[in-house]
Amino acid sequence: HAQNDYHIYTLFWVLLVAAIYLLAFKILTTPSILELPKLLDNKQPDYDSLSPSALQELEQFMAREKPYLNPEIKIGELADELDLPKHQLSRLINLGFGKNFFDFVNGYRVREFIRLRQEDGSVSYNTLELAFQSGFNSKSAFNRAFRKEIGKSPRDYFTAEGNPSTLSN
Template identity: 40%
Template sequence: MPLLILVFQALILIVLLLKRYAEKRNTSDAILAILLLISSYQQICYTVGFMGWYDTFRNTKINYFLIDAGTAIAPLIYFYVKSITKSNFKFLKKYWWHFVIPISLVVYRLTIYTYDALQPGFNETQNGVLKIALDEEIMQPVLLIVGFSVMLLYLAFTIQLYYNYRQKIKQYFSNIFKLELNWIRNFLIVFTFLFLYDSIQTVVGTIIDLGYIERWWFNLSLAICAIYIGLKGYFTETTKLNKLDFSFSPKQISIPEATKETKKEVENTAVAAIAALMEREKPYLNPDLNLSELAKQANVTRGQLSEIINSGFKMNFNDFVNSYRVNAFKGMLKEGKHEQLSLLGIAYECGFNSKATFNRVFKKLTNFSPTQYLQSLVG
């Protein structure tokens, strides 16, 4: 009963995600809905078996359609994260190659079902000739290895994709709290946990016989995780990058026939110009400042500005801008602003847009919390 209730809730979330996809065409909604649908299908098959359906109706043919979903879920996990972390993501035709294995499995099962259905006495048995001799004896052990390998590879690719995204936004945005997508981190933790749980259960199952009761806890975990993923995926804004292109490559400033001395001199001049702009115009006070906006103010390209900051200031864009905000915060404290405003209020005036980002950045750049730093001033 708990599993049926959870599966029913997951189906409601699937309908909501598909409805929103039909209205807004967010690819991430469609991918997540399909991912949850496949997971729910596995849950339904297990629950029906747990209720004794397969034992009571021995001629049921459901075993032909209990296909390992891991080979389909793995690429869906990857493309869900990719659809959120890549600006203007579109699901291209070439991406269908990632689903060759699950599609082939469906075709294979339909083929052996068709063959077995033509054999005498098929209606009176649960599994036909090929299902027993080919599928259960040969293919199932092979699919265990294939499923494990596919999930391991795609989880590794997806974690790397997310890590690269986190590094990339630091090169483009000055406030990254709303773009860090901690939900995706949790999403990956959930599937990593399920993968490890299932792998351990599979290994144990090769040593001792695990029945429906022993496998109940994994299926309960899967059902709970599906609800969590569905709820967070539906209520979390995942389209922040849809209309923004922050793809760029650092680019050296072009200096025709430059000597090393000339190049160094020009680089120093560029660094000084950016520092002067930050002091004079104070663009860091804009909480939404990004690399493109600052590049326009400095009259350089995004790639050139990124190179100047990375090489000249030895920082990424995020740390560079926030270092000015931290210095502005320190200056306001010395002026006694804390007697009029809260520390968070001062932080907002300096260009920060969240308490979490402010506290983390301040600690990183000063080795003090904002409260400790204030105490060191008044003490």
């Protein structure tokens, strides 16, 4: 019985060594066998998402539907409304406008705030009320976004525009 086990053990090792030699020979004669299939090419997939018409369509949708007025808007919701995959919308915003989703949306909110304030003269609403009407959900988020988009605080911006007296907190 021990003799039989020895033969099986020896046969196993001989076959294993032979398999390793065959594998090594195959790799040496065809090095391409080690290359992984290219699942992703080095370039981004072309969704046509950066075409001028796609950028224009997004801008028109934002102006027409004003989804930025919803303080809780998420990229997935906007992508659904535009019937685009979320990653495609993200790529469109990132590469087409040079912004992330939140900065893109907040840019529209800041411009809406400026429009409302110029339209209303801020007579019936204070700054924070106009910020909330523009889609912001906090004073700090508004101030941070305004400074990032315009390069000045709201007070400095409207002082430079010539009507600071009605700007209140």
